[in-house]
Each structure stands twice: as structure tokens, then as C-alpha cells.
Amino acid sequence: MPELPEVEVSGQGIAPYLTTSRVQAVVVRNARLRWPIPAEIQQLVGQHITRVWRRAKYLLLECANGTAILHLGMSGSLRVLPADTPAGKHDHVDIVLASGKLLRLNDPRRFGALLWTTAAPLTHPLLAKLGPEPLSDDFQAAYLFAHSRGRRCAIKPYVMDNHVVVGVGNIYASEALFNAGIDPRRAAGSVTQAQCARLVAEIKTVLAAAIRQGGTTLRDFSRVDGKPGYFVQQLQVYGRGGQPCPQCQTTLSEVRLGQRSSVFCPHCQQ
DNA sequence: ATAATAACCTGAGGGC
DNA sequence: TGCCCTCAGGTTATTA
Numbered sequence: 237m238p239e240l241p242e243v244e245v246s247g248q249g250i251a252p253y254l255t256t257s258r259v260q261a262v263v264v265r266n267a268r269l270r271w272p273i274p275a276e277i278q279q280l281v282g283q284h285i286t287r288v289w290r291r292a293k294y295l296l297l298e299c300a301n302g303t304a305i306l307h308l309g310m311s312g313s314l315r316v317l318p319a320d321t322p323a324g325k326h327d328h329v330d331i332v333l334a335s336g337k338l339l340r341l342n343d344p345r346r347f348g349a350l351l352w353t354t355a356a357p358l359t360h361p362l363l364a365k366l367g368p369e370p371l372s373d374d375f376q377a378a379y380l381f382a383h384s385r386g387r388r389c390a391i392k393p394y395v396m397d398n399h400v401v402v403g404v405g406n407i408y409a410s411e412a413l414f415n416a417g418i419d420p421r422r423a424a425g426s427v428t429q430a431q432c433a434r435l436v437a438e439i440k441t442v443l444a445a446a447i448r449q450g451g452t453t454l455r456d457f458s459r460v461d462g463k464p465g466y467f468v469q470q471l472q473v474y475g476r477g478g479q480p481c482p483q484c485q486t487t488l489s490e491v492r493l494g495q496r497s498s499v500f501c502p503h504c505q506q
Numbered sequence: 507a508t509a510a511t512a513a514c515c516t517g518a519g520g521g522c
Numbered sequence: 523t524g525c526c527c528t529c530a531g532g533t534t535a536t537t538a
């Protein structure tokens with residue numbers, strides 16, 4: 237479910253609670269996520285979480301003795317609740333705080349992950365080989381242009397590849413390509429320098445706008461306080477196959493690219 | 507190395 | 523109402 241904006245919004249939502257208290261308990265009701273939650277996650281207990289930050293779609297909860305690595309997968313969401321709130325279906329983990337609140341992870345499909353590392357988090361195998369952050373200056377037109385030369389894979393799955401740039405999932409890849417006027421089926425290596433510049437700019441714009449709106453709520457994503465994200469109202473093409481293009485009224489096409497549905501305007505996107 | 511496919515898992519919605 | 527099928531915001535592992 238969550239792409240970069242939803243993860244960022246979740247991180248910003250939980251940080252004030254986590255960094256101002258102490259971990260009293262970690263309750264694991266179901267350890268069977270993408271990988272089993274390791275027993276060492278209990279090393280969080282008694283710790284003060286000094287920093288909550290994000291790399292790609294991973295949230296990092298840093299303590300003096302290690303870092304918890306949290307991923308929401310396809311259907312994960314976080315809530316901050318009173319510590320006595322009864323757990324419901326798919327509420328797999330609680331991080332109980334001394335403040336009387338808890339951080340609860342709900343993840344129906346269990347594609348998410350909760351891991352523990354005592355090393356520098358960016359050296360963890362899952363994080364070590366990631367591409368640049370899309371909102372940073374490391375992600376620029378010149379980089380995308382150079383990196384994509386000779387690549388025959390379609391541009392949409394290409395920008396969704398974490399080795400190229402992180403955090404761009406199916407919603408925002410579709411939106412950015414529409415806004416940039418680029419056909420998602422185009423071979424990455426055939427996208428011109430000017431188009432790379434446009435695409436980089438549109439990726440940054442759409443992600444930043446989505447963060448400002450609290451992310452995109454399609455079905456079950458919610459912010460830490462339970463409110464939905466409102467960016468769904470600004471989606472131009474995602475989920476709109478068969479409907480008229482908001483620019484030119486041509487019927488939006490839908491194809492599968494890298495096993496992900498991809499909606500685009502055959503007139504506006506070349 | 508690159509690209510395409512399968513796999514992990516549950517739930518919602520459509521068609522019959 | 524129930525069954526079967528397809529689809530869903532992600533990522534890794536396996537295969538050509």
C-alpha cells in the first residue's frame with residue numbers, strides 16, 4: 237500500500253511519540269511477516285528511540301544499542317493508540333511506550349517487515365544497494381539520463397526499480413509519467429535528455445505534493461491518527477483506465493508492465 | 507548484467 | 523449465499 241509519501245507521513249506522525257518516551261514492551265502477536273521478526277527486537281525494551289527517519293520505504297527507529305528497520309509492505313499501516321486499546325485482526329506488533337501510548341503495526345498481507353540491526357543501518361543488506369532518494373539532489377536529470385542509456389526495459393518499471401531511484405511505486409510512477417507526457421512503455425534508453433529532466437522534475441513534484449496532502453488513501457492506508465491521506469483526489473490517471481483523459485478527453489489506456497497495471501493517455505503521452 | 511516471471515499473503519469485488 | 527477468478531500501494535528470488 238504505501239509508497240514513499242505514505243511512509244514519510246507515517247514516520248512524521250510517529251516520531252513525536254517515539255522520541256519523547258521510552259519503550260516499555262514489544263508485543264509480537266504474529267512474527268510471520270516477510271521475514272520472521274527476530275527475537276532480538278526485544279532489545280528495544282528499555283530504550284529511548286533517539287531518531288525516526290526514512291530511507292526509501294524503510295522506517296528506521298534508532299536507539300543507542302541498535303536500530304529497528306520497519307517496512308510496511310503492500311498493506312501495512314501504523315497507528316499510535318492508548319496502550320489499553322484492544323488488538324484486532326492483523327495487529328501483529330505493538331511497541332508499547334512508557335507514556336501510555338503504543339505504536340501498532342497492522343498488516344493484512346504480511347509483506348511488511350520488522351528487523352533489528354546493531355550495525356549502521358545503511359550497511360544492512362536490504363539498504364546497502366538502494367538508489368538515490370528521489371527528493372534529494374542526488375536524483376537529477378543527468379543521473380537518470382546517463383543511467384538509463386542502453387536499457388531496453390520500459391521506463392515505468394525502470395523508475396520503479398529501487399536500484400535506479402527509491403520510493404517510486406505504481407501510483408506515483410503512473411502519475412509522474414502522465415505529468416511528464418511520457419509513454420510508460422517507452423524503452424528507458426530511448427527517453428531523451430529533455431524528457432529525463434521533465435520526468436525527474438515531475439517525480440519530485442508529485443511526491444512532494446502527496447506528502448503535503450498526507451499521502452494517498454486507496455483502501456486501508458491511514459495516517460497515524462487514523463485519518464486518510466487526501467492525495468487520491470488529485471490522481472490524474474492511476475485507477476482511471478477507460479475514463480477520459482483529464483487533459484484531452486481521450487480514453488485512458490490500461491496495460492500491464494512488469495506485472496503492474498499501468499494507465500496512460502495514448503494521446504498526451506509519447 | 508539485464509529482463510521477465512514467480513513467489514510471498516489476505517481480502518475485496520465481479521460474474522455466474 | 524457461495525464459488526471461482528482477478529486484482530491490489532512491494533520486494534526478493536529464480537529463471538532465461
